[in-house]
Amino acid sequence: MKTKLSANxxxxxxxxxxxxxxxxxxxxxxxxxxxxxIQASLEAGISTFDHADIYGNYGCEALFGEVLKANPSLxxxxxxxxxxxxxxxxxxxxxxxxxxxxxxxxxxxxxxxxSLKNLATDHIDLLLIHRPSPLMHxxxxxxxxxxxxxxxxxxxxxxxxxxxxxxxxxxxxxELVTNQIEISALHRDPFLDGTLDKxxxxxxxxxxxxxxxSGRIFTDKEAEDVxxxxxxxxxxxxxxxxxxxxxxxxxxxxxxxxxIPILGTGKTERIQSAADALxxxxxxxxxxxxxxxxxxxxxx
Amino acid sequence: MKTKLSANxxxxxxxxxxxxxxxxxxxxxxxxxxxxxIQASLEAGISTFDHADIYGNYGCEALFGEVLKANPSLxxxxxxxxxxxxxxxxxxxxxxxxxxxxxxxxxxxxxxxxSLKNLATDHIDLLLIHRPSPLMHxxxxxxxxxxxxxxxxxxxxxxxxxxxxxxxxxxxxxELVTNQIEISALHRDPFLDGTLDKxxxxxxxxxxxxxxxSGRIFTDKEAEDVxxxxxxxxxxxxxxxxxxxxxxxxxxxxxxxxxIPILGTGKTERIQSAADALxxxxxxxxxxxxxxxxxxxxxx
Amino acid sequence: MKTKLSANxxxxxxxxxxxxxxxxxxxxxxxxxxxxxIQASLEAGISTFDHADIYGNYGCEALFGEVLKANPSLxxxxxxxxxxxxxxxxxxxxxxxxxxxxxxxxxxxxxxxxSLKNLATDHIDLLLIHRPSPLMHxxxxxxxxxxxxxxxxxxxxxxxxxxxxxxxxxxxxxELVTNQIEISALHRDPFLDGTLDKxxxxxxxxxxxxxxxSGRIFTDKEAEDVxxxxxxxxxxxxxxxxxxxxxxxxxxxxxxxxxIPILGTGKTERIQSAADALxxxxxxxxxxxxxxxxxxxxxx
Numbered sequence: 001m002k003t004k005l006s007a008n009x010x011x012x013x014x015x016x017x018x019x020x021x022x023x024x025x026x027x028x029x030x031x032x033x034x035x036x037x038i039q040a041s042l043e044a045g046i047s048t049f050d051h052a053d054i055y056g057n058y059g060c061e062a063l064f065g066e067v068l069k070a071n072p073s074l075x076x077x078x079x080x081x082x083x084x085x086x087x088x089x090x091x092x093x094x095x096x097x098x099x100x101x102x103x104x105x106x107x108x109x110x111x112x113x114x115s116l117k118n119l120a121t122d123h124i125d126l127l128l129i130h131r132p133s134p135l136m137h138x139x140x141x142x143x144x145x146x147x148x149x150x151x152x153x154x155x156x157x158x159x160x161x162x163x164x165x166x167x168x169x170x171x172x173x174x175e176l177v178t179n180q181i182e183i184s185a186l187h188r189d190p191f192l193d194g195t196l197d198k199x200x201x202x203x204x205x206x207x208x209x210x211x212x213x214s215g216r217i218f219t220d221k222e223a224e225d226v227x228x229x230x231x232x233x234x235x236x237x238x239x240x241x242x243x244x245x246x247x248x249x250x251x252x253x254x255x256x257x258x259x260i261p262i263l264g265t266g267k268t269e270r271i272q273s274a275a276d277a278l279x280x281x282x283x284x285x286x287x288x289x290x291x292x293x294x295x296x297x298x299x300x
Numbered sequence: 301m302k303t304k305l306s307a308n309x310x311x312x313x314x315x316x317x318x319x320x321x322x323x324x325x326x327x328x329x330x331x332x333x334x335x336x337x338i339q340a341s342l343e344a345g346i347s348t349f350d351h352a353d354i355y356g357n358y359g360c361e362a363l364f365g366e367v368l369k370a371n372p373s374l375x376x377x378x379x380x381x382x383x384x385x386x387x388x389x390x391x392x393x394x395x396x397x398x399x400x401x402x403x404x405x406x407x408x409x410x411x412x413x414x415s416l417k418n419l420a421t422d423h424i425d426l427l428l429i430h431r432p433s434p435l436m437h438x439x440x441x442x443x444x445x446x447x448x449x450x451x452x453x454x455x456x457x458x459x460x461x462x463x464x465x466x467x468x469x470x471x472x473x474x475e476l477v478t479n480q481i482e483i484s485a486l487h488r489d490p491f492l493d494g495t496l497d498k499x500x501x502x503x504x505x506x507x508x509x510x511x512x513x514s515g516r517i518f519t520d521k522e523a524e525d526v527x528x529x530x531x532x533x534x535x536x537x538x539x540x541x542x543x544x545x546x547x548x549x550x551x552x553x554x555x556x557x558x559x560i561p562i563l564g565t566g567k568t569e570r571i572q573s574a575a576d577a578l579x580x581x582x583x584x585x586x587x588x589x590x591x592x593x594x595x596x597x598x599x600x
Numbered sequence: 601m602k603t604k605l606s607a608n609x610x611x612x613x614x615x616x617x618x619x620x621x622x623x624x625x626x627x628x629x630x631x632x633x634x635x636x637x638i639q640a641s642l643e644a645g646i647s648t649f650d651h652a653d654i655y656g657n658y659g660c661e662a663l664f665g666e667v668l669k670a671n672p673s674l675x676x677x678x679x680x681x682x683x684x685x686x687x688x689x690x691x692x693x694x695x696x697x698x699x700x701x702x703x704x705x706x707x708x709x710x711x712x713x714x715s716l717k718n719l720a721t722d723h724i725d726l727l728l729i730h731r732p733s734p735l736m737h738x739x740x741x742x743x744x745x746x747x748x749x750x751x752x753x754x755x756x757x758x759x760x761x762x763x764x765x766x767x768x769x770x771x772x773x774x775e776l777v778t779n780q781i782e783i784s785a786l787h788r789d790p791f792l793d794g795t796l797d798k799x800x801x802x803x804x805x806x807x808x809x810x811x812x813x814s815g816r817i818f819t820d821k822e823a824e825d826v827x828x829x830x831x832x833x834x835x836x837x838x839x840x841x842x843x844x845x846x847x848x849x850x851x852x853x854x855x856x857x858x859x860i861p862i863l864g865t866g867k868t869e870r871i872q873s874a875a876d877a878l879x880x881x882x883x884x885x886x887x888x889x890x891x892x893x894x895x896x897x898x899x900x
Contacts, residue, residue, distance in 0.1 A: 100888035137856035165794030194465030256437035494765030556737035
């Protein structure tokens, strides 16, 4: 169930497992628990793992790397995505005095070396610039990318949270294979502001973070859009014999750009459930029922 | 008085007659009345007729087709524009449960077959996608367009109500010859949001719906922008010996993209009057007087 | 300390001296005073002078030209930028009845002839369209530019206050070498709305008007963003041994597009001080401290 991210892009699974809550920022999993999650993900056909240098206060990559060190053969069964470019204030980075962005060649190379060491791997499948910096220098970034590609340390490059004009700017110097952005039925901006148009125009597949709307669909009992969407999901749940999660994933899969949602879960059963959502082919009218419920109005 | 819509586009008249109010949604004209309007339009040099599958609750094309059946030679004197892609809730489409968009190949081909049959013609000069759907699949649409072009059923393709990024996205797969959008002195967004820039950049002529601001200029006695614009039009009316309609058309004709306004009228005398507006060459300063009155401020 | 504005653009100094307040709209300098300012600017290595036909109520170019007439050799030591396209209501232009834009070929040629005569020069190094007109006709403007280039009267062309889509539109017909826009720590829109992305994508250097935020940083004692920025500048002032002006210029110089700020001053000492700011290399974190203070929030 793999898919090519773009003409020259990597093969990723159609869903990715995100690790950002596995460490300090969330569940604080042991390596045993992490190994179990990795195995469950691979068994469900979800072979792409989404990291960032900063996840878990600069800790998640190393936790994940512990498992790879103990099980070196696992590396060949997966694709690793990681990110760089944000500098957090953290006791693990005492030199940082302020939250800032750094997309200098020096920092990109430094960050990749750390990721490789922490992840106990000799290559990253896909490196993303985590946030667009107002100080991005496309030629310098292209230089860093070329050096990393030539050395085999990073195979492909992409961005995250980029506007269409930021994408065009950097893409004018170096081939980008994805834009990882927030997309969900509760966050529809990318459908309207040109971000998904750009992905379609360039034939690159977007990755979606918070594909379930940061869980707001389950926890927010008062927001009118959530109440309306829950009502529709309740009806569709029966029709498709599917959970809310699965319907919301199926809603994303319906988009022609072939969105790759990133799972935020730490539960093995929800990983399998997400993979099963790939089998749902949502009717066009049902897609628009969810859209209309989220908007609060029918389409113009 | 014809004009090429783009380098490879069709020859259309510089003004188009819109039929959307001729049926159930407006005047409910008899075929005799419609024939009279068609004749008046052709005599005024306005040979392009603007349709959509949905106009008049899916009824206008057939009413128009009745006239063409009775007078087959008329077809050669005119160009027919029609649209598809919106699905309305209607007793004429009982399968529709919700207002939605459909730009699938299947629906585009189905809609064109209906339009050809209703209009009693073997070809459509220009087919427009009526609204940008969040589920538009450019490759699939291109496939539908190619099939329709190869079979001679549709000669040219365009869009309606598209943003610049939606235009670029679809235009990357198939040559689009126009974008039909709302433009008037009371709706100036396209001058500022990049929509008309895109038309100029690509050398395509836009078509304008509601070119008189949905008649608000005549009916709204309180809105401040309308009051200011009416004041200027009253002064210019004398200078140019022209009606308000004519001045508002002349204002659109002044734009370098060569906007083609779509008449919404069902009165023969107003069709001739609109055609006469093509003779007015509005002074640059007068153009800016209307702009300033509509904005409420002088230009920056 | 010159820099090429774009691949085929002119060599300008890395800072420009703006003359807009030297005449009726500001200090009403005598030709002696103007000569002193020109000399101070050249001595500071600032050889580019930024004009517009309208500055000083259509008067500044002629004041400047008086100095050049008296000192013809000065012309070879400087680059002259001027602008056209705005028509002001003024006793010096009695035919203007309304503030409007005019980007017709006729007006561009007329305006350049006036500028050449007033500035007592046979060529303009860089001509900018002062504001985007809703009636811009790219082919007609390209025709005017070509004629001016062929005759040697204008060497290069650019724009001012253009959005990215307006830039692309005109740039599709004629090579533009800059976009002169408002940029400062207190006006950060261009960092976020695609304007600076476009400059980087096209490898053209922007020019910045009001690079100090129209002096608001010095005069506004209450606005929260100003108070926060002043606090940071006060701290950095010591670290870099630099004035507020210099820090704000250094902040602009840090951007990879190589922004050329336009000085609005009429004081010789501030010209030298600005030139000295080129020596400051602001730390990345300090750049983000100013950004964060201006925004009121840390970066996302």
